[in-house]
Amino acid sequence: MVFRIEIEKDLCISCGNCIDACDDIFEVGEDNYAQLVGGILDEDGFSFGEYPAISCAIEGAQSCPAGCILIFEDGNRIA
Numbered sequence: 001m002v003f004r005i006e007i008e009k010d011l012c013i014s015c016g017n018c019i020d021a022c023d024d025i026f027e028v029g030e031d032n033y034a035q036l037v038g039g040i041l042d043e044d045g046f047s048f049g050e051y052p053a054i055s056c057a058i059e060g061a062q063s064c065p066a067g068c069i070l071i072f073e074d075g076n077r078i079a
């Protein structure tokens with residue numbers, strides 16, 4: 001089972017909610033916007049990463065006022 005998490009950084013308002021909810025998965029980048037711990041930034045402005053377990057990432061996604069955190073389980077969106 002593989003979980004893929006994406007943050008659409010263009011939509012992030014840097015509120016910090018996701019990090020407060022789940023700092024195993026989310027962190028503040030040098031640009032002061034959220035990014036994924038161990039993640040990669042692509043050319044479209046998404047921070048993404050793949051994880052064997054998602055820990056508290058669902059709570060992090062649910063806490064995001066901008067709706068810019070997406071979580072997929074084996075390719076199917078779950079949050």
Ligand code: SF4
Nearest residue numbers: 012013015016018064
């Ligand atoms: S909760 Fe959403 S808007 Fe707030 S820092 Fe995290 S990704 Fe950005």
